[in-house]
Amino acid sequence: MAQSKVKVAVQKFGNFLSSMVMPNIGAFIAWGLITALFIPDGFFPNESLASLVGPMVTYLLPLLIGYTGGKLIHDQRGGVVGAIATMGVIVGAPDTPMFLGAMVVGPLAAFLIKRFDKVIEGKIRSGFEMLVNNFSAGIIGGALAVLAFLGIGPAVQSFTQVLVVGVDWLLDMGLLPLTSLLIEPAKILFLNNAVNHGVLTPIGLEQVQNAGRSVLFLLEANPGPGLGVLLAFMIFGKGMARQSASGASIIHFFGGIHEIYFPYVLMKPMLLISVILGGMSGVFTLVLLGGGLGAPASPGSIIAITAVTPPNGMVYFANYAAIFVATSVSFIISAIVLKTGKQVDEDMDVATKKMEQMKGKKSSVSSQFISTGLQADQVNKIVFACDAGMGSSAMGASLLRKKVKEAGLDVKVTNTAISNIPADAEIVITQEELTQRAQNKIPNAYHISVDNFLSSPEYDKLIENLQNGTSTDQSEGDEISEEPTIEENNDMLLEENIFINQEFKTKEEAIRFAGAVLVKAGYVEESYVDAMIEREEMTSTYMGNNVAIPHGTEEAKKAVIKSGFTVIQVPNGVDFNGEETKLIFGIAGKDGTHLDILSSIAVICSEQENVDRMIQAKTVKELKALINSK
Template sequence: MTDAAAGTKSPGTLRVGVQKFGTFLSGMIMPNISAFIAWGLLTALFIDTGWLGQDGPIVAWQWADSRILGGGITPDGQEWLGLVSPIITYLLPLLIAFTGGRMVYEHRGGVVGAVAAFGVIVGASGTVMFLGAMIAGPLAAYILKVVEKPWQGRIKAGFEMLVDNFSAGFVAFFTALAAFFWLAPVMRWVTDILGAVVGWLVETGLLPLASIIVEPAKVLFLNNAINHGVFTPIGSEQATETGRSLLFLVEANPGPGAGMLLALLLFGVGAARATAPGALVIQFLGGIHEVYFPYVLAKPILIVGLIAGGATGVLTNMIFQSGLVAPASPGSIFAVLIQTAPGSHIGVILSVLLSAAVSFTVCALLLLASRKRDLAAEAAGTDGFSAAVAQTEANKGRKSSVLGGLAGTTAVATRPIEKVVFACDAGMGSSAMGASVLRNKIKQAGIQGVTVTNKAIAALDGSADLVITQAQLTDRAKQREGDAVHVSVDNFMNSPRYDEVVQLLLEQSSPAEDAPAAAPSEEPAGSSDDGVLTVGNVRIHAGSATREEAVKEAADILESAGAVTGAYFDAMLAREQTVSTYMGNELAIPHGTNEAKDAIRGSALSVVRYDGGVDWDGDAVTFVVGIAGQGDAHLTILSNVAALFSDDDQVARLKAASTPEELFSLFQTVNEEQA
C-alpha cells in the first residue's frame, strides 16, 4: 500500500516501464533464491578451490569424494558432472523459466515455459542460460495463453483436460524447437557481449562507476532490472569458472546504506535521526535495503555518499580479487558472509567496512554543511521525512511493513478533502465494496461534508480530492487525477489505510458548530433486487480449488443465471492478470474488466465457500463472490457484502453455516438489515 502527497507528479512512463520490467525479472529470480543459496554452498565447498575441494584450504574429504560432488576431470581423463555443474546449467534456469511461465499463465504456463527453456539451455551448450530462460519461459507461456484464448470456456464438459493437455504439449514442442534453433544462438551472442563488457570494465578499472547507476536505481526500485537481468546471470557464470564473482556485491553490499544511516544517527535531525538506529539494524543485519530509501528522498544529496561508498566497495573487491559464490539475498551482512568464496573473506569484509566508512564520511560532511537549514526546517515542521516515506512506498508499488514504521503520517493534503473516490479497473466491484467500508468508517467518526463514491479509473475526471486504489493501479490513477492525494491499499476489507484516511479527515475538519451540513450519502443507486442473489447461486465445497477453477465456477454460475455470456470468463481471468480481486478477510470477488460490458446481460451474484481454501495468488481465500453488474442494481448488495466481511464475527458465522440455504440466509439477513 502506498500513499503519495498531493501534487506529486506522476512517474515518467520510462521509469514506470523499467520498474515493472525489473519487478517481473525479480519475480522470476527471488522465489528461487534458496536454490541459488544451495548451489552456492555446494560451489564453496566442493569445486577445486572450494573449502573441501582438491586445492581448497581444508582438504577433509578424499579426492574422489569431493569430485563426485563438485565435478571435474579425473586423472584418467573421465568427466564427473557432480552436483555443481548440472544445477547451474539445468536446474536453476529451468526453475527461473517455470516461475516466469507461471507468472504469465499459471501452472501450465510454467510447464510449457520450462520445456521451451530447455531448448535454449541445450542449444547454447557451454553457456549458462539464465537470460535465455528469462525470455523463453514467459514467452512460451504467453504463446500458450494466446493460442488457447479462442476456445476458453467453450469446450464441452469432459473434454477440457484433453484439449488443454494437447494444446500445451504442441506449444511446448514448437517453442522448444524454436528456442533451440533460433533463440539459443542469439542469447549466446548476447551473453558473450555482456560478459565482455563487464570484463572490460573490470580490466580497465571502471567497474566502480557502475555505482553511479546502481545506487540511484535502488532508491527508485529500478535496480532489479540491472541486478537480476545482468549481474546475477553473468555473476553465476563467472562463479562456475572461478568460484566467485564480485558482481554479486555491486548491488547487495550493505555497507553504503549502513554508513549513511550511521551518519544520520550522529548528525541528522528530527524524525530521520530518531528512526535511523532501528533502520540501521534492519538494513545491515536484516538485509532490507529499502528501509533507507526515504532518507535519501528526503535529502537527495545523500545519494553522493551512497555512490562513493558503493564504488569503494566494488574497487576493494577488484583489488583483492574477492567475491561471492552466489547472490546474497537479502543483502544482509550474514547472507554476504555465508556466500563469501573461500579465500575472499578479507576482501569482502573490507569492501563492506570501507564502503560504510566512505559513505559515512561523505554523508556526515553533507549533513554538517546543511545542519542549520535542517534544524530550521524541523522547527518549522517541514522536514519532509513523512512525505519521503510515502513516496518510497509509491516507488515500490506496494505497502512495506518496514517502511510503514518510519513515519506516522501517510497522506499529505494541500487542500481540504471533500470528495473521496475509490477507483478500480472496472468500477463495479472492488471499488464499490471498498467505498462502502470507508463510507461507514467516516460516518461512524461523525465526519460531515465528505462524500465517498466509486468509479472506474477511466472515469476519473480530475475533480477528486483523494483517490484510493489498489497498489497496482495507482500510477494509472495519478495520470488522471494528478492533483489529488493518492492512497493505495491491498486489503479492501480492513486496510489500516482507511483509519489513516479517517484520521486525516478528522484533523482537517472544522469545529462542530462551524461544520457544513452533511452531504447526502452517495450510496450506490439501485435496489438490492431479490434476483441478484438467489439460493441457487450459493454453494459450499468441502475441498479446495485453484484460483482459475474458482473463477470458472463463478463464471458458470453467472452464465447459468443468464447474467453473462461465455466470454465473461475470459474477462474475469484478464482482470486477475491485471490486478488481483482479493479483498481481505478470506474474500475474493472475481469480475470482468471494464471492456467486458458487452458480455453482461443482467445483474447477478454467485457465492461459493471453499472450506479447503483457494490459493489466490498467495492469499488464502475461503469465499468467492462472483459479480456481473448491469447498471447499478448489484451495488447495494455489494455494499452490504463489504459490511458483512469487514466484521470478523460475521465472517465466522458465514464459515460456520452448514448448508447453502443457511449461508444464503445469512447473506439475506444482512441485506435486510442494511437495506
C-alpha cells in the first residue's frame, strides 16, 4: 500500500511538472526556430531578428512557465501572482534561464494567494471585493518577487549549475546512455512527458545557451526504440498485433504518439530489453557524433525532430543516425524475442487490458486516459461545464450525481461555467461544441463530450470505469439528500409562468417568449433575453428527450434579479438545431438557489416516459402536478 501511494505521488508530481511546460511547447518551438533561422550560424543570419533570441529565453519562456504553474494551482489569479514572483527569479539570476526557478516560485506564489483567499473568504464588505483582490495580489506577488530576487533565484541558479555539471560529467565519462535504463521503462509507465518536459527540458535549455544544442532533448523523444518494436511485429508478429503494427508505426514515427507502442511491449515484457538497448544505442550514437536539438521536440516525431535540429549537416546526420541505430537495435532484439517466444492472437487484447489495469486508463487507441495520466481509483471530482454554469451543466451533474450515489462511489460531482472550472477537476464533461474550450481551460483533465445531457451513454461508461478502479462506498455522513420538490420552492415556479399548447415557428421566437415571461415575473432584467439568444448561438441548449433549457450567458448573470423558471409546452414541437423540442424550461439562476429545482427537473426528464406525459398534459395544474409528483 505504501509503495502504491509513493508511486501515485511520484506520478502526480511528474505530471504536474510536465503540465507547466506542455501548454507552452509552441513558445519553445517558436524560440528554437527563430534561433535556428537568424543567429550568425543559422539558415538566414540576421543580426536584427536574432536579437529576439535572448529576451525570449530569458523572460518569455520562464514567465509562461511561472504563469501556467500558478494557474494550475489557483486559476487566473494564481497565474498572475505566479508570473509576478517569477520575474523576481529572472532578474535575481540573469545569467541562467530560470525555467526551474519558474517551476518553483509560480506554484508557490499561487498556493500562498490561494491560502490568503480562503482566510478572507466571506469577510470582505460588499463593494470592496475588487480593491482587496487587486491589492492582495499585488502585495503578495511583489513580496514574493523580492524574496525570489534575493534568495530563490541565486539558489536555483546554483542548483541548475550543479545539474549541468552532472550531465557534463556523464557525457565526459561516456555514461549518458545508461539513462535509458530509467527513461525507457518510465515511458511504458506513462511518465514520458514528466521525464521529458519536467526534468530534461529545463537542463537541456541551459545547455543550448552554451552549446547551441542539447542531446537531452532526444533522450526520451527518439522514436527509434518504439519503431523497432513495431517493425518487428509487422514482420514476425501474429494475428491482430501484426495487422495493427503498420498503422501504429506510422502514427508513432510521423505523428509522434509514442504511447501507441506501449501495449506491444506489455504484450511481451521481454521487449523492455529491446527498447532499453535501443535507447542506449541511440544515445551512444548521439554522443559519439555530436547530435542534439535546439529546442524540445514535442511530439517526438521525425517531423518535429527535423524542425528543431540546428542547421548543421553533421548534426542532422548525427540525429538521423541515432534514430536509425536505435530502430535497428530494437528491431533485431524484438525479432529474436518474437521468433523464440510463443504468440497467440489474443495477446493484443490481453496487453491492452493489462495496461488499463496497471494504469487505470485506456490505451491511446481508444481513450483519452493515456494523455492525462488519470487513474480511476484517484478520481475525486467530476465537473460538468457549460457556458454559464446555470443550466445544462447543472442538469447533467444532477443525473450523474444520482448514478454515482447508486453505484456507491465516493466521487464529488459539481457543475460550473467553463471559465471557472477548478484546477483540481479530474474529469470534465461538456457538450461536444464546448469541449475544445474546456480543454484549453484545463488541458490535463480527462474530457468527455456528450450530445445529450439527459440520457448520454457516456454516463454509464464512466460509472463502469470508476467502479473498475475503486470500491470505496460513501459513508453514511456523505449521503446526498433528496432533491426538493417544486412545492418546497414555490416562488421559483408559479402557475402563471407555465404555458401549455404553445406554437412557435423558430427557436428564437420560443426563447424570446420564455425570456419575456422571466422578465414579466420579475426574475430578470430585459437585457437577459438577448443574452439567452446569444447563449443559444454558442451551442444549443437542447438537452435530449425533446427538452430544451434556454438561459443566459455567464456575463448575463448580473441581469438576474432572483432565481426562477418558466415551463412552456409545445406539443407540435419547435426545431432546436435539428432536434424537435416539445418542452422548454426557461431558466434564470442566481447564487445557485435554482440548482435544487433544476436537479429535480433533470431527474424527471431523464426518462422519456415522464417527458411524454408532461407534453400530453391538458392543463397548467396537471403539468405542474406531473413535475412535482416525481
